[in-house]
Amino acid sequence: MTLVLCVILLALAFEYVNGFHDTANAIATVVSTRVLSPRQAVVLAAVCNLIGSLWGTAVATTIGSGLVDSGAVTLHALLSALLAAIAWNLLTWRLGLPSSSSHALIGGLCGASVAAACGDFSVVHWSTAQPGTGAAEGLWPKVVLPMLVSPLFGLLIGFLVMGLLLVLLGNWRPYRVNTLFGNLQLLSASFMGFSHGTNDAQKTMGIMALTLFTATRGGLFSDLPGWLDFLHAPEFYVPTWVKVACSLTMAAGTAAGGWRIIKTLGHRMVKLHPIHGFAAETTAALVIQLATHLGIPLSTTHVISSSIMGVGATKGLNAVKWGVVGKMVWAWALTLPATALLGYFFQHLLSFL
Numbered sequence: 001m002t003l004v005l006c007v008i009l010l011a012l013a014f015e016y017v018n019g020f021h022d023t024a025n026a027i028a029t030v031v032s033t034r035v036l037s038p039r040q041a042v043v044l045a046a047v048c049n050l051i052g053s054l055w056g057t058a059v060a061t062t063i064g065s066g067l068v069d070s071g072a073v074t075l076h077a078l079l080s081a082l083l084a085a086i087a088w089n090l091l092t093w094r095l096g097l098p099s100s101s102s103h104a105l106i107g108g109l110c111g112a113s114v115a116a117a118c119g120d121f122s123v124v125h126w127s128t129a130q131p132g133t134g135a136a137e138g139l140w141p142k143v144v145l146p147m148l149v150s151p152l153f154g155l156l157i158g159f160l161v162m163g164l165l166l167v168l169l170g171n172w173r174p175y176r177v178n179t180l181f182g183n184l185q186l187l188s189a190s191f192m193g194f195s196h197g198t199n200d201a202q203k204t205m206g207i208m209a210l211t212l213f214t215a216t217r218g219g220l221f222s223d224l225p226g227w228l229d230f231l232h233a234p235e236f237y238v239p240t241w242v243k244v245a246c247s248l249t250m251a252a253g254t255a256a257g258g259w260r261i262i263k264t265l266g267h268r269m270v271k272l273h274p275i276h277g278f279a280a281e282t283t284a285a286l287v288i289q290l291a292t293h294l295g296i297p298l299s300t301t302h303v304i305s306s307s308i309m310g311v312g313a314t315k316g317l318n319a320v321k322w323g324v325v326g327k328m329v330w331a332w333a334l335t336l337p338a339t340a341l342l343g344y345f346f347q348h349l350l351s352f353l
Helices: 002-021 023-032 038-053 060-064 074-097 101-116 141-170 172-217 227-233 238-255 259-268 275-293 298-315 322-352
Strands: none
Touching: 002 074, 002 101, 002 172, 002 238, 023 038, 023 172, 023 238, 023 275, 038 172, 038 238, 060 101, 060 172, 060 275, 074 101, 074 172, 074 322, 101 141, 101 172, 101 322, 141 259, 141 298, 141 322, 172 227, 172 238, 172 275, 172 298, 275 298
């Protein structure tokens, strides 16, 4: 029971870190365009994250049962996955790099599960057809392929949306454009915060639900008193109390802010005006909502970053600071393998201890 409590508390710690690490995803553009102050933007993002994180469980189901063999997962493996994800998040936050909390958690889970299975890579579901529907499930269709495609979507759609706005509003005075989109950006930033909550909070929900299922399957809850029946999970599902706990924790983490990453996304890549912020946030939120509907644990970091690049590219390729972009891409590419190795290492370390 102590181990179960440790995993749940560490999962909530990851959710908190995820909140302040990924705050920039929702509010970097609205801060950089000076539509809202940092404090106002953080409050807006926290509220919208809270509402969004209570919306649906498709992504949680993918994390908890679609990527690794739940029968081979142990509590030590879940603990190791969370340690790996938190360590990577803190490292990239310290460096000011907007890496993916989602991929950090997924990489840690895969690495730790392989280690728990004594090096058996078959416990990782690479690509399988879902019974009944034939829909593709697994690491390739749900994680790796979206990781490659979603930034391209963000880049292209952001470029097209911004280009369309420039054509439609080409004869407007700058003051009128800034006033209009300063107001509209409040809506786009709220939509982005809501979308971030719908996708990112569900990942930790999936880990917590898998923890309860693993503990129940292992008989750890067989002698619990009746008032703790809410912990029993004979099959994988996301209880309401898990949703609420993750939602409140992510909102608290979001309220703590993430100023290093806000600086990278909002200032270092490209100079933004309200119209650019609106285009980038709207593009990213729409892509994230589509992914959430399909149960894809998308990287909100990748999508908003590439949307900002696409919007900025309408000013000319030189408007985007490609040196900063290059460092971000390296962080994106290294996240899955680095956290898989960390998860593998932590699993062996816990087994040794």
